[in-house]
Amino acid sequence: MATFDQLVRQINDNLDKQRDRGTAFEKMVVAYLKNEPLNREPPNYNPQSSFRVYKSK
Incomplete structure (x- = not known):
């Protein structure tokens, strides 16, 4: 696999x-x-189910 600098x-x-x-470069x-x-979504990822709204007190 090529390094970043090589690419x-x-x-x-x-x-x-x-x-x-x-x-x-952008591509x-x-x-x-x-x-x-680290950036891939885990299998069966559902962003709505893990979304939490924190209300200020």
Whole structure:
């Protein structure tokens, strides 16, 4: 698996336009966030059932 620095270097080496490099970087970050175990939703996750409203006293 490639390191973050290797992925950024690969983006910079293969794309000429700054806009394209930015788009590729954004896609890489989204893919990471969707697949990082800490950011994944647990199985059978229901946000409504775990949502709590705390009222001020």
